Amino acid sequence: MGTQAGAGRGTRLLERVLAGVVAGEQPLRHVRELPQRPATSVEWPGWVPESLRASFARGGVVAPWAHQATAAEHVRAGRHVVISTGTASGKSLAYQLPVLAALGEAPKATALYLSPTKALGADQLRALTALCDPSVRPAAFDGDTPLQERDWVRAYSRWVFTNPDMLHRGILPAHAKWAQFFRRLTHVVVDECHGYRGVFGSHVALLLRRLRRVARRYGSDPVFVLASATVSQPAASATLLTGVPCVAVTEDFSPRGARTVALWEPPLLPELAGENGAPVRRTAGAETARILTDLVIEGARTLAFVRSRRGAELTALSARHALSQVDASLPDRVAAYRSGFLPEDRRALERSLADGTLLGVASTNALELGVDIAGLDAVVVAGYPGTRASFWQQAGRAGRAGDSALVIFVARDDPLDTYLVHHPEAVLDTPVEATVIDPTNPYVLAPHLACAAAELPLTEACLADFAAPRRMLDDLVADGALRRRPTGWFWTARQRPHPDVDIRGSGGDQIAVVESDSARMLGTVDFGSSFTTVHPGAVYLHQGQSYVVDDLDLESGLALVHQEDPEWTTQPRTVVDITVLSTDTTTDFTDTTTVSLGDVAVTSHVVGYLRKLPTGEVLDQIPLDLPEQTLTTRAVWYTLTSQALAATGLPKAEVPGALHAAEHAAIGLLPLFATCDRWDIGGVSTALHPDTGEATVFVHDAHPGGAGFADRAHASLTPWLTATRDAIAACECPAGCPSCVQSPKCGNGNDPLNKEGAITVLTAILTAVSAQTQAA
Ligand SMILES: Nc1ncnc2c1ncn2[C@@H]1O[C@H](COP(=O)(O)OP(=O)(O)OP(=O)(O)O)[C@@H](O)[C@H]1O
Numbered sequence: 001m002g003t004q005a006g007a008g009r010g011t012r013l014l015e016r017v018l019a020g021v022v023a024g025e026q027p028l029r030h031v032r033e034l035p036q037r038p039a040t041s042v043e044w045p046g047w048v049p050e051s052l053r054a055s056f057a058r059g060g061v062v063a064p065w066a067h068q069a070t071a072a073e074h075v076r077a078g079r080h081v082v083i084s085t086g087t088a089s090g091k092s093l094a095y096q097l098p099v100l101a102a103l104g105e106a107p108k109a110t111a112l113y114l115s116p117t118k119a120l121g122a123d124q125l126r127a128l129t130a131l132c133d134p135s136v137r138p139a140a141f142d143g144d145t146p147l148q149e150r151d152w153v154r155a156y157s158r159w160v161f162t163n164p165d166m167l168h169r170g171i172l173p174a175h176a177k178w179a180q181f182f183r184r185l186t187h188v189v190v191d192e193c194h195g196y197r198g199v200f201g202s203h204v205a206l207l208l209r210r211l212r213r214v215a216r217r218y219g220s221d222p223v224f225v226l227a228s229a230t231v232s233q234p235a236a237s238a239t240l241l242t243g244v245p246c247v248a249v250t251e252d253f254s255p256r257g258a259r260t261v262a263l264w265e266p267p268l269l270p271e272l273a274g275e276n277g278a279p280v281r282r283t284a285g286a287e288t289a290r291i292l293t294d295l296v297i298e299g300a301r302t303l304a305f306v307r308s309r310r311g312a313e314l315t316a317l318s319a320r321h322a323l324s325q326v327d328a329s330l331p332d333r334v335a336a337y338r339s340g341f342l343p344e345d346r347r348a349l350e351r352s353l354a355d356g357t358l359l360g361v362a363s364t365n366a367l368e369l370g371v372d373i374a375g376l377d378a379v380v381v382a383g384y385p386g387t388r389a390s391f392w393q394q395a396g397r398a399g400r401a402g403d404s405a406l407v408i409f410v411a412r413d414d415p416l417d418t419y420l421v422h423h424p425e426a427v428l429d430t431p432v433e434a435t436v437i438d439p440t441n442p443y444v445l446a447p448h449l450a451c452a453a454a455e456l457p458l459t460e461a462c463l464a465d466f467a468a469p470r471r472m473l474d475d476l477v478a479d480g481a482l483r484r485r486p487t488g489w490f491w492t493a494r495q496r497p498h499p500d501v502d503i504r505g506s507g508g509d510q511i512a513v514v515e516s517d518s519a520r521m522l523g524t525v526d527f528g529s530s531f532t533t534v535h536p537g538a539v540y541l542h543q544g545q546s547y548v549v550d551d552l553d554l555e556s557g558l559a560l561v562h563q564e565d566p567e568w569t570t571q572p573r574t575v576v577d578i579t580v581l582s583t584d585t586t587t588d589f590t591d592t593t594t595v596s597l598g599d600v601a602v603t604s605h606v607v608g609y610l611r612k613l614p615t616g617e618v619l620d621q622i623p624l625d626l627p628e629q630t631l632t633t634r635a636v637w638y639t640l641t642s643q644a645l646a647a648t649g650l651p652k653a654e655v656p657g658a659l660h661a662a663e664h665a666a667i668g669l670l671p672l673f674a675t676c677d678r679w680d681i682g683g684v685s686t687a688l689h690p691d692t693g694e695a696t697v698f699v700h701d702a703h704p705g706g707a708g709f710a711d712r713a714h715a716s717l718t719p720w721l722t723a724t725r726d727a728i729a730a731c732e733c734p735a736g737c738p739s740c741v742q743s744p745k746c747g748n749g750n751d752p753l754n755k756e757g758a759i760t761v762l763t764a765i766l767t768a769v770s771a772q773t774q775a776a
Helices: 009-019 050-058 066-076 091-105 118-131 147-156 164-183 198-217 234-242 284-297 309-324 343-355 388-395 415-422 424-428 442-455 460-466 470-478 527-533 642-647 652-669 709-715 717-730 755-775
Strands: 028-034 080-084 110-114 159-162 185-190 223-228 246-249 259-264 268-273 279-281 302-306 334-337 360-363 378-382 405-410 482-485 488-491 510-515 521-526 539-542 545-553 558-563 569-589 593-612 618-623 629-640 681-686 695-701
Touching: 009 028, 009 259, 009 284, 009 405, 028 415, 028 424, 050 091, 066 080, 066 091, 066 223, 066 246, 080 091, 080 234, 091 110, 091 118, 091 185, 091 223, 110 118, 110 164, 118 159, 147 164, 159 164, 164 185, 164 198, 164 442, 185 198, 198 234, 198 442, 198 460, 223 234, 234 246, 259 415, 259 424, 284 302, 284 309, 284 360, 284 378, 284 405, 302 309, 309 334, 309 360, 334 343, 378 388, 388 405, 415 424, 415 652, 415 717, 442 460, 442 470, 442 482, 442 488, 470 482, 470 488, 510 527, 510 545, 521 527, 527 569, 527 593, 527 629, 569 629, 569 681, 569 755, 593 695, 593 709, 593 755, 629 642, 629 709, 629 755, 642 652, 642 755, 652 681, 652 695, 652 717, 652 755, 695 709, 709 717, 717 755
Parallel strands: 080 223, 080 246, 110 159, 110 185, 185 223, 259 405, 302 360, 302 378, 334 360, 378 405, 510 558
Antiparallel strands: 028 259, 268 279, 482 488, 510 521, 539 545, 545 558, 569 593, 593 618, 593 629, 629 695, 681 695
C-alpha cells in the first residue's frame, strides 16, 4: 500500500489517478498548487479563567489561534461579531470562549445557540458539555426533546441549543414561560449562518428580529455571535440577517497543509444519445467512483462529496465493486455517508476515517456541516456544490500540516460546472459569494408581523425594526388578521398564526406524501412544487428509498405512493406563460436592447412527464391532467428588437431556439452570482412577448414575492451574461447538451434549442450594453 508522505503527495496522487485514465481521454482541465499556511497562536486573553484554559487544554488546545482571540475580544467588548474563516479553523472555540467566560462570571446569565440542523446542534452540544462548568447545564430544546424534559430546560439550562424552527414555533410564542431565560440572555450564537439564504434566510432574519424584540421586552439586549464558512461581505450579510451592526473577523490564522487542486471534466460518450439526440458525458458519479478506487488503492484517505444520497450510495457501491477485483480486503474500507445517520454512527465514521480503518467515504453534503473530519489525503468534489463557500468547505477537509493533499473537482453535465472547469479563476481566484436574503419580501414579512403581533402587540416603534411599511399593517387590519387599537396592532384570533408560517418553504399549504400500504407519512412537499415533484407516475426519493406516486389528491392534500425502484427517473413537462405586473426600472441600450427588473406573474401548467434513464436517455413522454398555477414574483428580463436580431444574421426560424438556449444557460450560471440553486429560479423566453412587443428572455425567482436572486442578476448583468456566453462557447458538443444549453428541469423537453444562436443573441446584448456603457 502506498504511504508516501511529505510534500508532493498531492501531485503524486494526481499522477496515479491520471495513470488510470482510458487512452485517448483527456479529462484534466487545470491544476493548481496551493501553498501551506502555518498556524499563528496567541496568548489567552487575560479575562479567560484558569479553569476554562484547563478545559480547552484537556481537549488539546493549548493556546488560541489569533483570529479566535480577536473574535472573542470583540464579543467581550459587547460587539456583535461574525466569524467567517475556513473549514476546521476553530470557529466553535471562538464563540465558546467569550460565552463561557460570561456565563462563569454571572452565575444566572443565559445564552442561546441556533443551528440550521438538529444534528449540528447535537454535535456542538456534546462538545460543549465536555468542556463547560456543570452549572451551565447546556441542553437541547428542539423537536426531539421529550415533553417532560422541556420544563426542566426552561427552568435550569443556562445555554439552550435549538434551531430556527423551534424558536419560531415553540419558544417565541411561549415567551412568558421563558421570561427568566430571556431576562438574563446575554449571547445568541448563530452557527453556520451562511445556510440562512434565499427565502429561508429571509424568514430567519425576521425571526431574529422577533427574538430581539422579545428579549428587549424582558430587559435584555444580547450580543450576537455568528459563525459562517467564508462568505464575501460577511459583515453586511450578518448585519442584514440579524438587524444589528456586526463586525467581521475574516483573517484565518489556523494551520493549513499544501494542496494540489485539479479540475476534471468527464469525457463525452459517443455511444449514448440523450434528449433530442444530444451527446452525453460520463456521469460525475461514475468518474468519481473510478477516482475513489484509484486513491483507495494508493492508501489515500479520501472523501468524495456527491450531490445526492442515492449518488453517494452508488459511488461507494461502484468503488467497492471495482476494488473487489483488485484486493479482497479493500471493499470493506469504503463506505457511504448521508443524512439521517445517528450521532453514534457519525462519531464511528469520524474515528474510522481518522485512524485509517476506512480509506474511502462517499458522502452527501450532510458531512459538510459540523462533522470534525479534517486532514485527509484527498477530497473529490463530484459536481459543483452550488457556492464557492461550500466548495472550499469541502476542499478544506483535505490537507494536514507538513503534508500535501489532493482536491479534485469533477464537473457534472451542467453549464455551470462546464464553465468552472474551463475558467479555473472563477473557482480558485474569485472571492466567495455573499449570501442573498430579502427580509422585506412582503410574502415573508407580513406573516412574521402577524406572529410578532401575536407575541407582543406591535407599536409604531417596532415597524422600523422590521422595516415594515405602514401599508402592510393596514392590509393586515383590512384582512382581519390584526386589529388596530390606540396602543398598537393586536392579534386577536384565538389560534396563533405561527403554525401556518412555514419558515423552510415558501409558505402555503403542504401536501403529505403517504405510503399507501402502511399509511406511513414519508414527508411533505409544498403545494407549489407538488405538481412537478409528486404528480401521478413521479419517482419520489425519500431517505435513499425510491417510491412511485399513484395519486395526487389536491383536495385532501395527499400524494399516495408505493415503494418501487424503477430504472428511470421522471421529469415534468410544463407550459409556462409570464405577464409583467410592474416594472421597477428599464434601461435602454443603443435602442436595440432593454434590460428591466420588476414584478411578474408566472402561470405554469404541468402537462406531462418524461421517463429518463440515468444515462440521460429518454424512454417516453406521458400526459398529465393537472390545473394551472400562478406565481407572483420578481424577474429580470431583456429584449432585443427584431431589427437587431435580423442584423445578427440569425434566421427568423432559429430565434426561439436561440433565446431558449440563452435562457437555460443563463439560469445555469446565475448561482455563480446570486448564491442560489438553479431550482430557486426559472425562466421564460419568447420570440415576441405581448408585454414588451419584442423578443424577450425572462429569468425569475421561483418563490412567491421573490428571494433577491433576480435583483442580484440585474445588478450583475454583464458578468453574468458574459459567463453564460463563455460557458456555451467552451462546450465542445456540436449542437447543445446538458453541459451547456440543455436544462434538467426544462418544461419543454429541451426543444427548440439553438446553441450557436444563443451565443449570437448574448453577443448582441453584451455588445449593446458595453457600447452604451462606454459612451456614457
Ligand atoms: N487554537 C486551537 N489549537 C489547536 N486546535 C484547535 C484550536 N482551535 C480549534 N482546534 C481544533 O480544530 C478542530 C476544528 O475546530 P472546529 O470544528 O471548531 O472548526 P470549525 O471552524 O467550526 O469547522 P467547520 O468549518 O467544520 O464548522 C477541532 O478539532 C478543534 O479541537
